[in-house]
Amino acid sequence: MIFPSGKNPPIETPSAFGARVARKRRALGLTQRDLALAIGVGARFVVELKRGKPTAQLGKALAAAKAVGLRLVDAADDGSSS
Template sequence: MMIGDAREFGEMIARARKALGITQRDLALAINSGERFIVDLEAGKPTAQLGKALAAAKAVGIRLDDVGNRRDRP
């Protein structure tokens, strides 16, 4: 799945978090962040810090592959 924008990324994080049965607060604690950051991230706020966003993705099991290594690229 290609992520087109911050909103889609946030929705992906929210779905994965809910599937794990953890709260936004739990996720924030897992990545040493504030709950407000998770709320903003899941809402698609485009100014979310990339490092924290990637940590949140990893914490809920989302793996972001390097698209530069994809074989199906033209």
């Protein structure tokens, strides 16, 4: 798969999602504990998310993404609704 220069590859696996959240968290200067406290989960959840645990709860995973400013969009969505 080829990606335009400067673009992040799509998030297609739990580990890719966890890595992206971890990268954004570190860029914000947050510890795993800081993120856990911000979204109301235990630090273990943040560790498991970073490691790409495939059974991580989606709601909590999305809260973590939002907390670090990661915006998930459907790149194939052209904006029209069916």
